[in-house]
Amino acid sequence: xxxxxGTAGSAPMTADAFLALDGLTKRYADHVAVDALSLDxxxxxxxxxxxxxxxxxxxxxxxxxxxxxxxxxxxxxxxRDLVRVxxxxxxxxxxFQSYALFPHMTAAENVAFGLEMQKVxxxxxxxxxxxxxxxxxxxxxxxxxxxxxxxxxxQRVALARALVIKPRILLLDEPLSNLDAKLREEMxxxxxxxxxxxxxxxxxxxxxxxxAMALSDRIVVMNAGKVEQxxxxxxxxxxxxxxFVANFLGxxxxxxxxxxxxxxxxxxxxxxxxxxxxxxxxxxxxxxxLTVRPExxxxxxxxxxxxxxxxVFQGTHWLxxxxxxxxxxxxxxxxxxxxxxxxxxxxxxAWRPEDVALRASGGGR
Amino acid sequence: xxxNGPLALIFHVLVMVFxxxxxxxxxxxxxxxxxxxxxxTNGLSLRWFRAxxxxxxxxxxxxxxxxxxxxxxxxxxxxSVPAALVVARxxxxxxxxxxxxxxxxxxxxxxxxxxxFLRFFTQIGVSGTKISLIxxxxxxVLPFAFRLTLSTTTGLDRSLEQAAISLGASGAxxxxxxxxPLILPGVVSGLVLAFINSFDEVTMTVFIAAPGATTLPVRxxxxxxxxxxxLVTSISAALIALTVIVMAVIEKLFGLERLLAGEGxxxx
Numbered sequence: 001x002x003x004x005x006g007t008a009g010s011a012p013m014t015a016d017a018f019l020a021l022d023g024l025t026k027r028y029a030d031h032v033a034v035d036a037l038s039l040d041x042x043x044x045x046x047x048x049x050x051x052x053x054x055x056x057x058x059x060x061x062x063x064x065x066x067x068x069x070x071x072x073x074x075x076x077x078x079x080r081d082l083v084r085v086x087x088x089x090x091x092x093x094x095x096f097q098s099y100a101l102f103p104h105m106t107a108a109e110n111v112a113f114g115l116e117m118q119k120v121x122x123x124x125x126x127x128x129x130x131x132x133x134x135x136x137x138x139x140x141x142x143x144x145x146x147x148x149x150x151x152x153x154x155q156r157v158a159l160a161r162a163l164v165i166k167p168r169i170l171l172l173d174e175p176l177s178n179l180d181a182k183l184r185e186e187m188x189x190x191x192x193x194x195x196x197x198x199x200x201x202x203x204x205x206x207x208x209x210x211x212a213m214a215l216s217d218r219i220v221v222m223n224a225g226k227v228e229q230x231x232x233x234x235x236x237x238x239x240x241x242x243x244f245v246a247n248f249l250g251x252x253x254x255x256x257x258x259x260x261x262x263x264x265x266x267x268x269x270x271x272x273x274x275x276x277x278x279x280x281x282x283x284x285x286x287x288x289x290l291t292v293r294p295e296x297x298x299x300x301x302x303x304x305x306x307x308x309x310x311x312v313f314q315g316t317h318w319l320x321x322x323x324x325x326x327x328x329x330x331x332x333x334x335x336x337x338x339x340x341x342x343x344x345x346x347x348x349x350a351w352r353p354e355d356v357a358l359r360a361s362g363g364g365r
Numbered sequence: 366x367x368x369n370g371p372l373a374l375i376f377h378v379l380v381m382v383f384x385x386x387x388x389x390x391x392x393x394x395x396x397x398x399x400x401x402x403x404x405x406t407n408g409l410s411l412r413w414f415r416a417x418x419x420x421x422x423x424x425x426x427x428x429x430x431x432x433x434x435x436x437x438x439x440x441x442x443x444x445s446v447p448a449a450l451v452v453a454r455x456x457x458x459x460x461x462x463x464x465x466x467x468x469x470x471x472x473x474x475x476x477x478x479x480x481x482f483l484r485f486f487t488q489i490g491v492s493g494t495k496i497s498l499i500x501x502x503x504x505x506v507l508p509f510a511f512r513l514t515l516s517t518t519t520g521l522d523r524s525l526e527q528a529a530i531s532l533g534a535s536g537a538x539x540x541x542x543x544x545x546p547l548i549l550p551g552v553v554s555g556l557v558l559a560f561i562n563s564f565d566e567v568t569m570t571v572f573i574a575a576p577g578a579t580t581l582p583v584r585x586x587x588x589x590x591x592x593x594x595x596l597v598t599s600i601s602a603a604l605i606a607l608t609v610i611v612m613a614v615i616e617k618l619f620g621l622e623r624l625l626a627g628e629g630x631x632x633x
Binding site: 065066088089090092093097098100101104116117118162 | 522530546
C-alpha cells in the first residue's frame with residue numbers, strides 16, 4: 001500500500017514510497033543549500049516545495065532532475081537509486097520558469113523532441129504530439145515558433161513537451177511566475193485538472209503560497225535549506241508548526257497571552273479577557289504567543305476589546321486594522337452585505353478555540 | 366517617413382559617402398581604357414579586366430587565398446566553439462589566462478607576429494609551407510571567431526539544454542540538435558569575420574608566404590610596388606562584384622537576417 005495523498009503531517013519513511021528523498025543534502029563552499037531533506041512522495045501526488053528565494057527548493061528540484069549532484073543523502077524512485085542514473089535517462093518531465101522552449105523549433109517540433117530522443121516511430125510520434133497539444137488546447141498553433149506565442153501559450157507548449165514523454169515525475173520550477181495574475185489563476189486550475197486526470201506525480205517549486213495551496217496535495221515549507229513543515233495545505237495553513245510557516249503562509253495575528261488552567265479547563269488570558277483555547281497545547285502554563293488567522297476573527301458582543309483604526313474595502317472582503325491591549329489586530333470579513341464597524345468604533349473580537357495556535361513566548365515574529 | 370532630423374540625416378549620408386566612395390572610385394577607375402590610373406576617364410573599357418587573364422599568378426593566388434581563408438576560419442571556429450562553451454559555463458583556474466591567450470593576437474602588431482612566425486617556422490623547418498601559412502592565419506583569426514562565439518555562449522540559457530537533457534538528449538545529439546542551433550548566430554558571424562580577416566591579411570603574410578605561392582592581397586601589394594597601372598583596380602572591382610553576388614546568393618538561399626537571427630537550421 002502506498003501512503004495515500006492527503007495524510008496529514010510528515011509521512012513516516014516507507015519502503016514503498018514512489019519517490020523517497022532521504023537526508024538529501026547539498027553543500028557549497030560557503031553555505032548549505034539543502035540540509036538533510038527527507039520526503040516521501042506517493043504515486044500521483046502533487047507536492048509543492050514552498051519557500052522564499054534561497055531556501056533550497058530549486059536546488060532540491062535540480063538534484064531530483066540530476067543537474068546538481070547531492071553532497072549527501074539518497075534519492076530513490078520506485079525503490080531504485082536515482083542519483084546514479086544519468087539526467088538524460090531519468091525520464092522526468094521538467095517545466096522551467098523561462099519555459100525553455102527551443103527557439104529554432106515550432107511548437108510541434110518542441111513537443112516531438114522527447115519522443116525523437118526515445119526513437120518513437122514517426123507515425124506514433126505525430127499522433128502523440130497532436131494529442132499532447134490538444135491536451136493543452138494548442139492544436140491550432142502547432143506550426144508556430146515560440147517567439148510568436150504569448151507567455152501563456154509558451155507555457156502550455158512547455159507543459160505538453162514535458163508530459164508527452166509520459167514522465168515518471170513532472171517537475172515544475174516556478175512555471176507560472178512569469179504570467180499575469182488572471183492568467184496564472186486560470187493556469188492553476190487547468191494544471192490541477194490536468195495533473196488529476198493524468199495522475200502524474202508532480203513536484204512544484206514555488207514561492208507563492210497561494211499557488212502552493214491551490215495546487216498541492218501536500219506542501220513542504222522550506223527555509224534556509226531546512227524543512228519547516230510538511231503537510232496538507234489546510235493543515236500547514238491552520239496549524240503552522242513554526243513561526244516561520246505562520247508568517248510565510250499569509251497574514252496572521254500574534255497576541256500576547258497567558259495560559260491559566262483550572263483542572264481540565266484551560267484558558268488563555270488575552271488582554272484581560274479569558275478565551276477558551278485548544279486543549280492539546282496546554283501542557284504549559286504562563287506567557288505564550290497566541291496566533292489566529294485574520295479571517296478566523298469575528299466581531300462579537302464580548303471578547304478582546306479592539307478599536308478599529310482603519311478599514312479597507314477589497315471587493316470580495318473587508319480588511320480591518322485595530323488596536324487591542326495585546327497588540328495590533330488584522331481582521332478579514334466577507335463582504336456579505338451585513339453592516340460592518342466603522343473606523344473609530346470600539347468592538348470586541350472573538351474566535352473559536354480550534355482556530356488558535358499557541359507557542360512559547362518569545363518565539364513570535 | 367524618416368524618424369531622424371535633417372542634421373542626423375546629413376550626417377548619415379556623409380558617413381555612407383565616406384565609406385562607399387573609395388570602393389565606388391576603384392570600380393570606376395577599373396573601366397578606364399588608359400594605361401594609368403585616371404579619373405575622370407575618357408570612355409569605358411574592359412581592357413584591364415581582360416588583362417587579368419594574362420596574369421595567371423593572380424588567379425592562382427585568388428584560389429589560394431580562398432582555400433586559406435576557408436580552412437583557417439573553419440579551424441578557428443572549430444577551436445572557438447568548445448573553448449567558448451567552456452569559458453562561458455565554468456569558472457576554472459586559468460580561465461582568464463585562456464581568454465587572454467586566445468585574444469592576444471589582436472593586441473600584437475601583425476608585423477611583429479610576421480617576424481616572429483618567420484623565425485619560429487624556420488626554426489622548426491616548416492617555413493614557406495602551406496601548413497605554416499594556415500597555422501599563422503588560424504592564430505590571427507581566432508580572436509574574431511572566439512569573441513563572437515563567446516557572445517552567444519555566455520547568453521545561452523542553461524535551462525534550454527537542461528530541458529533537452531531531461532527529454533533524453535545527451536552528448537553529440539544534444540550539441541547538434543540544441544546547443545549548436547542556439548549559438549549559430551555567433552558561430553556564423555565568427556566564421557564570416559574570421560574568413561574576411563584571413564582573406565585580406567597582408568602585413569603578416571608578406572613575411573611568411575613563400576614567393577611562389579602567396580595570397581591575393583600580398584600578390585597585389587607586391588605588384589603595385591613595381592607597377593602603377595589599373596590592373597589592381599580591375600581585380601578589386603572583380604572581387605567586389607564577387608562579394609556582392611555571394612551575399613545575394615546567401616540572402617536568396619538562407620536569408621542573411623534569418624541565418625544571423627538563429628531561426629534557421631536544426632530542424633528535422
